[in-house]
Amino acid sequence: MRKACYPGSFDPITNGHLDIAIRASNIFDEVYIIVSENIDKGKYMFTLEERMQMCKQTFKDYKNIKVVPGKGLTAYQAKELDCQAIIRGLRMVSDYEYEVQFAAINEYLEKDIDMVFLMARKEFSFISSTRVREIYQYHGEISHLVPKPVLEMFKKKKIEYFN
Numbered sequence: 001m002r003k004a005c006y007p008g009s010f011d012p013i014t015n016g017h018l019d020i021a022i023r024a025s026n027i028f029d030e031v032y033i034i035v036s037e038n039i040d041k042g043k044y045m046f047t048l049e050e051r052m053q054m055c056k057q058t059f060k061d062y063k064n065i066k067v068v069p070g071k072g073l074t075a076y077q078a079k080e081l082d083c084q085a086i087i088r089g090l091r092m093v094s095d096y097e098y099e100v101q102f103a104a105i106n107e108y109l110e111k112d113i114d115m116v117f118l119m120a121r122k123e124f125s126f127i128s129s130t131r132v133r134e135i136y137q138y139h140g141e142i143s144h145l146v147p148k149p150v151l152e153m154f155k156k157k158k159i160e161y162f163n
């Protein structure tokens with residue numbers, strides 16, 4: 001059984017993340033979406049529970065994609081989940097620098113687990129969670145950028161608008 005995990009903040013999950021997860025699920029027998037609390041990232045717009053809920057609803061029809069909360073170091077959690085690989089998506093050169101470091105740390109922690117990088121499809125390569133939040137807060141249209149459960153969560157949550 002080939003398993004992989006796809007860690008991220010998913011604040012919120014976007015169509016870009018969705019595309020990477022589905023493509024990974026076509027390569028591996030099982031994919032775990034790890035919804036992490038990354039201390040570097042500062043404040044999130046959505047709580048861990050809300051981010052988990054959006055991911056769970058997004059993947060509810062995908063039998064080999066499971067959503068779990070982040071727990072400690074990703075490399076150790078991947079090992080615990082019996083994963084052979086950690087999936088990451090690459091958009092621009094700017095992603096690369098961060099990912100090189102992440103890959104080196106994971107190699108140091110768990111040599112047997114490989115990083116697998118999937119290139120963002122060009123129609124999704126401009127989408128980031130940060131831009132989605134920003135567009136929404138400035139009253140822009142995000143319905144083409146995120147899965148439906150995310151739209152519903154944005155509507156439900158009291159979000160601070162600008163101007």
Ligand code: ADP
Nearest residue numbers: 007008009010016017088089090095120124127
């Ligand atoms: P993190 O906090 O770990 O960077 P993100 O939720 O921002 O979490 O992203 C998780 C992973 O998904 C990263 O590898 C990121 O590069 C990738 N990713 C984010 N947006 C896209 C996109 N639009 N297309 C492809 N990959 C993406």
